[in-house]
Amino acid sequence: MSGGVDSSVTAALLLEQGYDVIGVTMQIWDPRVTEVAGDYVGCCSLSAVDDARAVANKLDIPYYVLNFYDLFRETVVDDFCREYIRGRTPNPCVVCNRVVKFEALLRKALGLGAYYVATGHYARIGYEEENGRYTVRKAVDPRKDQTYFLYTLTQGQLAHTLMPLGEYTKDEVRRMAADRGLKTAEKPESQEICFVPDNNYRNFLRENVADEIKPGPFLDLEGNEVGRHEGIAFYTIGQRRGLGLALGERVYVVDIDPERNAVIVGPEEALSRTGLVAGDLNLILVDHLTGPERVQAQIRYNSRPAPATITPLPGGRVRVDFDAPQRAITPGQAVVFYRDDYLLGGGTIEGFATKEE
Numbered sequence: 001m002s003g004g005v006d007s008s009v010t011a012a013l014l015l016e017q018g019y020d021v022i023g024v025t026m027q028i029w030d031p032r033v034t035e036v037a038g039d040y041v042g043c044c045s046l047s048a049v050d051d052a053r054a055v056a057n058k059l060d061i062p063y064y065v066l067n068f069y070d071l072f073r074e075t076v077v078d079d080f081c082r083e084y085i086r087g088r089t090p091n092p093c094v095v096c097n098r099v100v101k102f103e104a105l106l107r108k109a110l111g112l113g114a115y116y117v118a119t120g121h122y123a124r125i126g127y128e129e130e131n132g133r134y135t136v137r138k139a140v141d142p143r144k145d146q147t148y149f150l151y152t153l154t155q156g157q158l159a160h161t162l163m164p165l166g167e168y169t170k171d172e173v174r175r176m177a178a179d180r181g182l183k184t185a186e187k188p189e190s191q192e193i194c195f196v197p198d199n200n201y202r203n204f205l206r207e208n209v210a211d212e213i214k215p216g217p218f219l220d221l222e223g224n225e226v227g228r229h230e231g232i233a234f235y236t237i238g239q240r241r242g243l244g245l246a247l248g249e250r251v252y253v254v255d256i257d258p259e260r261n262a263v264i265v266g267p268e269e270a271l272s273r274t275g276l277v278a279g280d281l282n283l284i285l286v287d288h289l290t291g292p293e294r295v296q297a298q299i300r301y302n303s304r305p306a307p308a309t310i311t312p313l314p315g316g317r318v319r320v321d322f323d324a325p326q327r328a329i330t331p332g333q334a335v336v337f338y339r340d341d342y343l344l345g346g347g348t349i350e351g352f353a354t355k356e357e
Contacts, residue, residue, distance in 0.1 A: 001023045001024060001025050001052035001055065001056065001063070002025065002048060002052065002120070002190070003025070003047070003048030003049060003050070003051035003052040003055075003184065003187075004048070004051075004120065004184055004187055004189075004190060005120075005173060005174055005177050005182070005184040005185060005186075005187050006120025006121075006122075006165055006173060007052070007119065007120035008051075008052075008055040008120075008177055008182045008184045009120070009165065009173050009176050009177050009180075009182070010118055010119065010120045010162075010163075010164055010165060011023055011055065011056070011059055011061065011118070012059055012176070012177075012180050012182065013164045013165075013176070014118055014162065014164060015059055015061065017164075019116075019118075021059070021061045021118075022061060022062045022063075022064065022112075022114065023052060023053075023055070023056035023059075023061050023062065023063040023064070024063075024064050024065075024066055024105070024109075025048070025049050025052045025053075025063075025064075025065050025066070026065075026066055026068045026072075026100065026101070026105060027049075027065050027066065027067045027068060027069055028068050028069055028072035028076075028096075028100070028194070028195070048190075049065060051183060051184055051187065054183050055182050055183065055184060058180075058181065058182060058183070066105070066108060068100055068104060068105070071099070071100060071104055072096070072100055072195075075095060075099045075100065076092050076095045076096045076099065076100065076195075077092075077195060077208075079092070079095050080092050080095075080201075081205060081208055081209045083332050084201070084205055084233040084234075085209060085212050085213065085232075085233050086258055086332075087232040087233075087256035087257070087258040087331075088256075088330075088331045088332030089236045089237070089330045089331070089332040089333055090332050090333075091149075091301075091332070091333055091334050092193060092195075093149045094149055094151075094152060094334050097149055097150060097152060097153070098152040101117070101119070102117065102152075102153055102157045102161065103157070105117055106157060106160055106161075109160075110160065115160060116160050116161060116162045117160060117161055117162070118161070118162035118163070118164070119161070119162075119163055120163075120165055121146045121149075121150065121163045121165065121166070122139035122141060122144040122145055122146045122163075122165050122166055122170075123136055123137070123138070123139050123145065123146055123147045123150055123163050123166045123343075124136070124137040124138070124139060124140075124163065124166035124167065125137075125158055125161060125162070125163050125166070131286075133155060133284075133285065133286075133287075134155055134158035134159060134284070135284065135285060135342055135343070136150055136153065136158070136284055136342070136343040137166070137341050137342050137343065138338070138341040138342075138343070139165070139166040139167075140166065140167055140168060140169060141168065141169040141170055143169075143170065144169070144170050147336070147338075147343045148298055148301045148334065148336050148346075149301070149334075150343065151282055151284065151334065151336045151337075151343060151345055151346030151347075152282050152346075153282075153284065154282070155284075158284070174186065202233075202234050205233050205234070209233070212233075213230070213231035213232075213233045213234070214231055214261060215228055215229060215230055215231060216228070216229055216231070216232065216260070216261035216262055216263070217229070217260070217261075217262050217263075218243070218245060218262070218263050218264075218265055219257075219260075219262045219263070219264050219265070220264075220265060220266065221254070221264065221266045221270060226245060226247060226265065227243075227244065227245045229243075229263045232256050232257075232258060232261060232262070232263055235253050235256060235263050236253065236256075236330060237253050237254065237255065237256065237271070237328050237329070237330045237331075238252060238253065238271055238327065238328030238330065239252065239253040240252045240253075243265065245265065247265075249267065250267070250268070251265040251266060251267065252265065252266065252267070252268055252270070252271055253265055254266040254270040254271055256331075271327050271328045272325035272326065272327055273325060273326060273329050273352050273354075274321060274322050274324075274325050274326070274353075274354060275319065275320060275321045275322065275352065275353035275354055276299070276319075276320050276329050276335060276349050276350075276351065276352055276353055277313070277317060277318070277319050277320075277349075277350050277351050277352075277353050278317065278318050278320060278335045278346075278347035278348055278349050278350060279315070279316060279317045279347055279348055279350045280316065280347050280348045281316045281317060281318050281345060281346070281347040282345050282346065282347065283344065283345035284343055284344065284345050285339060285342050285343065285344045285345065286344070286345075288312075289310070289312040289318070290312075291311075291312070292309050292310065292311045293309070293310050293344075294307070294308075294309055295307075295308055295309070295310055295337040295338060295339060295344055296308070296337070296338040296339075297310065297320050297322065297335055297336070297337050297338075298335065298336045298337075298338070299326055299329055299330070299333060299335050299349065300330070300333055300334075305336075305338055306322055306323070306324065306326060307322070307323040307324075308320050308321060308322045308323060308337075309321045310337060316347075317347070317350070318347055319353055320335060320353075321353070329349060329352060330349060331349050331350060331351055332348065332349065333348070333349050334346050334347070334348060334349070335347060335348075335349050
């Protein structure tokens, strides 16, 4: 229970369906930080624990706070910093789901005698009798679908996971919370990166890994130095603002070269690419790929899936060729594949590929 409306309604629905429900909040915030200023309502704040406890009391279910701070710091936060230092743009929610929520928390839950971990994700989990596999489908509400973040789940984890909100819209969930008198009914959405209170990842990196960030050159597409940057960790592909360059034309970050500690800039059209290579592949709908396959591929959470062909490569990698060029393909981000509304699987973008290669 994150202290938000989604996990609150999840607990209420499962209780009404006859499940024996226990409310749990993962303590992943820095315990030395007790107050967060401004409008921050993230799931790591202490106020979130108060809200979750209040909902548990309203539902008359046991409630516990479990300490995952060290694990979260050593995996999610450290990975976040390392990826930026490497010139990649990480996705901490994917890492948290893989390592903390659906591995460590699930292991803890099973050890305590629970059978499922239930979350407020907007996704639909099912089971296909024909091939004996658990499946993940997009949520009924396309505005809230969160299957993009769930591609790392294994068959064993899916067998012990419940996500009842996939059948409802966000508006319906808020109405259900209000009907049940839950104090989180109108609570605002939490921010994108839960452990970065001011939503400024650059400040977070300065505070945590400043010694590992070195200035370097801005290069144009021909390799000419056109300026100096503060460190590749502070830039991401597609970025236009904050470059501090006066080149007489609008330029964007089109690539990051960690070997040269260089940020490559160019015109907007240079952001469009037709292919990528992804690693750390995980498949849900099938056990393995037998050859090229037509899919809908999504390269970031807030983008739309696009028609593509995926081709398996050695070493748990896959090549993705899009029918039409995609803007700002970004190493470090997840690329996720769909068959219709079924989540086929996904991986981490490693780099670019072209049709000629």
